[in-house]
Amino acid sequence: SQTIHQWPATLVQPVGSPLSLECTVEGTSNPNLYWYRQAAGRGLQLLFYSVGIGQISSEVPQNLSASRPQDRQFILSSKKLLLSDSGFYLCASRFDSNEQFFGPGTRLTVL
Amino acid sequence: DQQVKQNSPSLSVQEGRISILNCDYTNSMFDYFLWYKKYPAEGPTFLISISSIKDKNEDGRFTVFLNKSAKHLSLHIVPSQPGDSAVYFCAASEGYGQNFVFGPGTRLSVLP
Numbered sequence: 001s002q003t004i005h006q007w008p009a010t011l012v013q014p015v016g017s018p019l020s021l022e023c024t025v026e027g028t029s030n031p032n033l034y035w036y037r038q039a040a041g042r043g044l045q046l047l048f049y050s051v052g053i054g055q056i057s058s059e060v061p062q063n064l065s066a067s068r069p070q071d072r073q074f075i076l077s078s079k080k081l082l083l084s085d086s087g088f089y090l091c092a093s094r095f096d097s098n099e100q101f102f103g104p105g106t107r108l109t110v111l
Numbered sequence: 112d113q114q115v116k117q118n119s120p121s122l123s124v125q126e127g128r129i130s131i132l133n134c135d136y137t138n139s140m141f142d143y144f145l146w147y148k149k150y151p152a153e154g155p156t157f158l159i160s161i162s163s164i165k166d167k168n169e170d171g172r173f174t175v176f177l178n179k180s181a182k183h184l185s186l187h188i189v190p191s192q193p194g195d196s197a198v199y200f201c202a203a204s205e206g207y208g209q210n211f212v213f214g215p216g217t218r219l220s221v222l223p
Contacts, residue, residue: 004154034210043115043215044155044200059210090154098143098207102154 002027004103006091012109019064019078021106023091026072031095033074035066038088038105050074086110114138115203117214124221130188132217134201137182141203145211146175146186149198158199159186191221 003026013019025031035047046059048066056066063082067075074091086109092100116135124130134144142163147155161168161175161184168175174187188195198218202211 006154009152032208036213043117044202044213046210046212049210088152092154094208098204099145099157099160100211102147102156105152105154107152 002031002093002095002101004091004093004101006089006103006106008106009104010107010109012111013081014111015083016080019076019081019085019108021076021089021091021108023074023076023103024072025074025093028072028093028095030071031093033068034092034094034100035074035076036090036092038090040087044090048076081110083110113215114141114212115201115214117199117201117217119217120215121218121220124191124219126193126221126223127190130186130191130195130219130221132186132188132199132201132219134184134186134214135182136184136203138203138205138212139182140205141212142206143204143209144175144177144184145202146173147200147202147213148195149200149216155200188219191219193221193223195219196221 005024034049036044050068064078089106091103094100145160146158148158149155159173161177177184198216200216201214204211
Protein backbone atom coordinates (compact mmCIF):
# COMPACT_ATOMS: atom_id res chain seq x y z
CA SER A 1 0.00 0.00 0.00
CA GLN A 2 1.04 3.61 -0.52
CA THR A 3 2.52 5.69 2.28
CA ILE A 4 2.85 9.44 1.90
CA HIS A 5 5.30 11.41 4.01
CA GLN A 6 5.15 15.15 4.44
CA TRP A 7 7.37 17.51 6.34
CA PRO A 8 7.45 19.61 8.27
CA ALA A 9 4.24 18.93 10.18
CA THR A 10 3.90 22.56 11.22
CA LEU A 11 5.58 25.72 10.02
CA VAL A 12 5.37 29.37 11.03
CA GLN A 13 6.89 31.78 8.54
CA PRO A 14 6.96 35.58 8.21
CA VAL A 15 5.38 37.31 5.23
CA GLY A 16 7.86 37.59 2.37
CA SER A 17 9.92 34.57 3.36
CA PRO A 18 10.44 31.56 1.05
CA LEU A 19 8.71 28.21 1.42
CA SER A 20 9.59 24.63 0.63
CA LEU A 21 7.30 21.75 1.57
CA GLU A 22 8.30 18.24 0.68
CA CYS A 23 6.26 15.15 -0.02
CA THR A 24 7.60 11.66 -0.67
CA VAL A 25 5.73 8.51 -1.53
CA GLU A 26 6.53 4.89 -0.71
CA GLY A 27 5.02 1.69 -2.00
CA THR A 28 4.35 2.67 -5.58
CA SER A 29 6.05 3.82 -8.76
CA ASN A 30 5.00 6.52 -11.20
CA PRO A 31 2.02 7.71 -9.18
CA ASN A 32 -0.01 10.79 -9.95
CA LEU A 33 0.80 13.33 -7.24
CA TYR A 34 -1.29 16.22 -5.95
CA TRP A 35 -0.97 19.27 -3.73
CA TYR A 36 -4.12 20.49 -1.99
CA ARG A 37 -4.74 23.35 0.40
CA GLN A 38 -7.42 23.41 3.04
CA ALA A 39 -8.01 26.99 4.20
CA ALA A 40 -9.79 27.60 7.49
CA GLY A 41 -13.45 26.58 7.20
CA ARG A 42 -13.13 25.59 3.57
CA GLY A 43 -12.80 22.42 1.56
CA LEU A 44 -9.83 20.95 -0.22
CA GLN A 45 -8.62 23.06 -3.11
CA LEU A 46 -6.45 21.36 -5.71
CA LEU A 47 -3.34 23.48 -6.33
CA PHE A 48 -1.10 21.31 -8.54
CA TYR A 49 -0.95 17.83 -9.94
CA SER A 50 1.74 15.83 -11.66
CA VAL A 51 1.56 12.74 -13.84
CA GLY A 52 5.32 12.26 -14.04
CA ILE A 53 8.80 13.65 -13.38
CA GLY A 54 9.01 17.28 -14.41
CA GLN A 55 5.32 17.40 -15.41
CA ILE A 56 3.33 19.91 -13.39
CA SER A 57 -0.19 21.22 -13.97
CA SER A 58 -1.49 24.19 -12.06
CA GLU A 59 -5.15 24.38 -11.21
CA VAL A 60 -5.34 27.92 -9.86
CA PRO A 61 -3.21 31.03 -10.36
CA GLN A 62 -1.31 31.77 -7.20
CA ASN A 63 1.85 32.65 -5.40
CA LEU A 64 3.04 29.05 -5.21
CA SER A 65 4.88 26.67 -7.53
CA ALA A 66 5.47 22.93 -7.57
CA SER A 67 8.21 20.66 -8.82
CA ARG A 68 8.70 16.93 -9.21
CA PRO A 69 12.42 16.25 -9.37
CA GLN A 70 12.04 12.51 -8.77
CA ASP A 71 9.32 9.97 -9.39
CA ARG A 72 8.18 9.84 -5.79
CA GLN A 73 9.05 13.36 -4.65
CA PHE A 74 6.80 16.38 -4.94
CA ILE A 75 7.79 19.82 -3.69
CA LEU A 76 5.66 22.89 -3.07
CA SER A 77 7.50 26.22 -3.06
CA SER A 78 7.11 29.93 -2.84
CA LYS A 79 9.68 32.71 -3.23
CA LYS A 80 7.71 35.14 -1.04
CA LEU A 81 4.88 34.05 1.20
CA LEU A 82 1.67 36.05 1.58
CA LEU A 83 -0.68 36.06 4.56
CA SER A 84 -3.27 34.35 2.36
CA ASP A 85 -0.93 31.37 1.91
CA SER A 86 -1.73 30.20 5.44
CA GLY A 87 -3.54 26.89 5.54
CA PHE A 88 -3.24 23.15 5.80
CA TYR A 89 -1.32 21.68 2.85
CA LEU A 90 -1.94 18.12 1.83
CA CYS A 91 -0.03 15.92 -0.58
CA ALA A 92 -1.87 13.03 -2.20
CA SER A 93 -0.96 10.13 -4.42
CA ARG A 94 -2.92 7.97 -6.81
CA PHE A 95 -1.75 4.86 -8.63
CA ASP A 96 -3.81 2.22 -10.38
CA SER A 97 -6.99 3.04 -8.48
CA ASN A 98 -9.51 5.81 -8.36
CA GLU A 99 -8.84 6.70 -4.75
CA GLN A 100 -6.27 9.21 -3.63
CA PHE A 101 -4.17 8.53 -0.56
CA PHE A 102 -3.31 11.56 1.50
CA GLY A 103 -0.29 12.43 3.58
CA PRO A 104 -0.54 13.76 7.14
CA GLY A 105 -0.42 17.40 6.01
CA THR A 106 1.57 20.52 6.91
CA ARG A 107 0.02 23.35 8.90
CA LEU A 108 1.47 26.62 7.55
CA THR A 109 0.94 29.88 9.40
CA VAL A 110 2.17 33.05 7.74
CA LEU A 111 2.54 35.99 10.12
CA ASP B 112 -19.03 28.48 -8.58
CA GLN B 113 -18.89 25.42 -6.32
CA GLN B 114 -19.48 22.25 -8.30
CA VAL B 115 -19.74 20.10 -5.16
CA LYS B 116 -21.75 21.42 -2.24
CA GLN B 117 -22.21 20.23 1.31
CA ASN B 118 -24.73 22.65 2.67
CA SER B 119 -24.52 21.55 6.30
CA PRO B 120 -21.27 22.77 7.83
CA SER B 121 -21.95 20.71 10.95
CA LEU B 122 -24.15 17.93 12.28
CA SER B 123 -24.63 16.49 15.77
CA VAL B 124 -26.03 13.01 16.37
CA GLN B 125 -26.51 10.82 19.42
CA GLU B 126 -24.41 7.69 19.66
CA GLY B 127 -26.27 4.69 18.22
CA ARG B 128 -28.49 6.78 15.95
CA ILE B 129 -28.18 7.28 12.21
CA SER B 130 -25.98 10.04 10.75
CA ILE B 131 -26.93 11.32 7.31
CA LEU B 132 -24.50 13.57 5.47
CA ASN B 133 -25.62 15.17 2.24
CA CYS B 134 -23.81 16.29 -0.88
CA ASP B 135 -25.11 18.01 -4.02
CA TYR B 136 -23.32 18.56 -7.31
CA THR B 137 -23.96 20.69 -10.35
CA ASN B 138 -21.76 19.08 -13.01
CA SER B 139 -23.76 16.42 -14.87
CA MET B 140 -20.50 14.96 -16.20
CA PHE B 141 -19.51 13.71 -12.75
CA ASP B 142 -19.82 9.96 -12.66
CA TYR B 143 -17.68 8.83 -9.75
CA PHE B 144 -18.12 9.93 -6.17
CA LEU B 145 -16.20 9.36 -2.98
CA TRP B 146 -16.43 10.18 0.70
CA TYR B 147 -13.37 10.97 2.77
CA LYS B 148 -13.13 11.29 6.53
CA LYS B 149 -10.70 13.70 8.17
CA TYR B 150 -9.58 14.04 11.76
CA PRO B 151 -7.96 17.31 12.93
CA ALA B 152 -4.33 17.75 11.89
CA GLU B 153 -4.40 14.57 9.79
CA GLY B 154 -4.82 13.84 6.10
CA PRO B 155 -8.21 12.62 4.83
CA THR B 156 -8.76 8.89 4.60
CA PHE B 157 -10.89 7.21 1.97
CA LEU B 158 -14.19 5.90 3.27
CA ILE B 159 -16.46 4.70 0.48
CA SER B 160 -17.15 5.35 -3.20
CA ILE B 161 -19.90 4.92 -5.75
CA SER B 162 -20.00 5.07 -9.53
CA SER B 163 -22.90 6.43 -11.50
CA ILE B 164 -23.97 2.98 -12.66
CA LYS B 165 -25.10 2.23 -9.12
CA ASP B 166 -27.49 3.96 -6.77
CA LYS B 167 -26.25 2.38 -3.56
CA ASN B 168 -23.02 1.05 -2.14
CA GLU B 169 -22.65 -0.43 1.31
CA ASP B 170 -19.59 -1.15 3.43
CA GLY B 171 -20.29 -2.17 7.01
CA ARG B 172 -21.88 0.71 8.87
CA PHE B 173 -21.45 3.04 5.91
CA THR B 174 -23.83 3.30 2.95
CA VAL B 175 -23.69 5.82 0.14
CA PHE B 176 -26.81 6.56 -1.92
CA LEU B 177 -26.71 8.29 -5.30
CA ASN B 178 -29.67 10.03 -6.93
CA LYS B 179 -28.43 11.01 -10.39
CA SER B 180 -31.57 12.83 -11.46
CA ALA B 181 -31.39 15.05 -8.38
CA LYS B 182 -27.58 15.29 -8.55
CA HIS B 183 -27.52 14.33 -4.91
CA LEU B 184 -25.70 11.79 -2.82
CA SER B 185 -25.77 10.98 0.85
CA LEU B 186 -23.68 9.04 3.32
CA HIS B 187 -25.49 7.07 6.03
CA ILE B 188 -23.66 5.88 9.12
CA VAL B 189 -25.56 3.35 11.23
CA PRO B 190 -25.10 3.08 14.13
CA SER B 191 -23.07 6.22 14.76
CA GLN B 192 -20.14 5.94 17.16
CA PRO B 193 -18.12 8.63 18.95
CA GLY B 194 -15.08 7.66 16.84
CA ASP B 195 -17.02 8.75 13.76
CA SER B 196 -16.69 12.37 14.88
CA ALA B 197 -14.70 14.00 12.10
CA VAL B 198 -15.05 16.19 9.02
CA TYR B 199 -16.52 14.35 6.05
CA PHE B 200 -15.70 15.46 2.51
CA CYS B 201 -17.67 14.52 -0.57
CA ALA B 202 -15.67 14.40 -3.82
CA ALA B 203 -16.58 13.87 -7.46
CA SER B 204 -14.78 13.25 -10.73
CA GLU B 205 -15.71 13.07 -14.40
CA GLY B 206 -14.36 9.61 -14.82
CA TYR B 207 -11.84 7.09 -13.69
CA GLY B 208 -8.46 8.70 -13.18
CA GLN B 209 -9.74 12.25 -13.47
CA ASN B 210 -9.07 14.89 -10.82
CA PHE B 211 -11.45 15.19 -7.93
CA VAL B 212 -13.51 18.19 -6.94
CA PHE B 213 -14.08 18.30 -3.18
CA GLY B 214 -16.95 19.78 -1.27
CA PRO B 215 -16.35 22.10 1.72
CA GLY B 216 -16.96 19.33 4.25
CA THR B 217 -19.42 18.61 7.07
CA ARG B 218 -18.25 18.32 10.66
CA LEU B 219 -19.98 15.39 12.35
CA SER B 220 -20.12 15.21 16.13
CA VAL B 221 -21.39 11.97 17.65
CA LEU B 222 -22.42 12.57 21.23
CA PRO B 223 -22.10 9.77 23.80
